Amino acid sequence: MTGPVSRETPPLVDKLFPRAAVRLSAYAELLATEGTLRGLIGPREVPRLWDRHLLNCAVVERLIPEEALVADIGTGAGLPGIVLAIVRPDLQVELVEPLLRRTTFLQEAVDALELDNATVVRSRAEDLPRASYDVVTSRAVAPLGKLARWCLPLCVEGGLMLAMKGSSAGEELDASERELAKLGAELWHIHQLGGEELALPTTVVSIVAGRAAGGSRHGGNGR
Ligand SMILES: C[S@@+](CC[C@H](N)C(=O)[O-])C[C@H]1O[C@@H](n2cnc3c(N)ncnc32)[C@H](O)[C@@H]1O
Numbered sequence: 001m002t003g004p005v006s007r008e009t010p011p012l013v014d015k016l017f018p019r020a021a022v023r024l025s026a027y028a029e030l031l032a033t034e035g036t037l038r039g040l041i042g043p044r045e046v047p048r049l050w051d052r053h054l055l056n057c058a059v060v061e062r063l064i065p066e067e068a069l070v071a072d073i074g075t076g077a078g079l080p081g082i083v084l085a086i087v088r089p090d091l092q093v094e095l096v097e098p099l100l101r102r103t104t105f106l107q108e109a110v111d112a113l114e115l116d117n118a119t120v121v122r123s124r125a126e127d128l129p130r131a132s133y134d135v136v137t138s139r140a141v142a143p144l145g146k147l148a149r150w151c152l153p154l155c156v157e158g159g160l161m162l163a164m165k166g167s168s169a170g171e172e173l174d175a176s177e178r179e180l181a182k183l184g185a186e187l188w189h190i191h192q193l194g195g196e197e198l199a200l201p202t203t204v205v206s207i208v209a210g211r212a213a214g215g216s217r218h219g220g221n222g223r
Pocket of ligand 1: 077079080096097099126138140
């Protein structure tokens with residue numbers, strides 16, 4: 001089981017997300033307890049829940065326009081979807097996950113946290129309605145090319161696919177540029193978020209969905 005140190009809310013949370021800190025802490029507690037008991041989060045992740053998971057996901061909100069309808073594909077235990085719903089009450093977030101064990105946990109978390117802007121959707125990405133979302137997020141779900149085949153068709157024209165990636169972001173983008181162009185993507189860009197504040201900055205590949213074929217890497221939509 002987890003030790004008490006892992007449950008402490010870092011001061012940075014109050015500084016960056018003062019209005020969301022209580023709910024974020026409640027979610028951290030849920031992940032550290034039920035989440036690990038049910039095998040949704042590895043026990044070794046508990047001491048680094050804030051650095052590697054919650055804060056890392058929370059800063060992605062900086063790329064999301066106001067009042068967007070967001071689908072978080074393969075959300076697992078709710079990352080980044082639940083975090084985004086907590087820190088951005090203006091968003092509507094669909095937590096998309098095919099596995100029942102995970103959707104059961106997600107629904108319990110949404111209820112416990114009283115998140116009225118998050119909905120659990122038991123589905124695979126491929127089975128969701130097309131051209132429906134302003135923003136489609138994901139973390140640790142699939143390589144970028146495959147992810148783009150799943151996520152870009154779900155975006156409205158001009159919508160945004162946001163893929164949280166690790167150090168492979170550049171390589172993955174290079175390898176999938178042709179595919180992105182075929183899928184009608186217009187701009188793509190690698191963002192480093194939280195570099196000044198977080199122990200581990202977050203890398204996000206953003207891709208603007210559109211009809212026009214082609215695109216340019218580091219197109220710099222600046223969002
Ligand atoms: C490695 S987990 C990542 C979970 C979470 N995003 C995170 O970062 O902790 C990948 C998740 O993607 C889900 N998944 C796999 N294939 C999927 C698909 N075709 N559509 C939607 N989700 C899928 C899995 O069930 C799993 O929960």
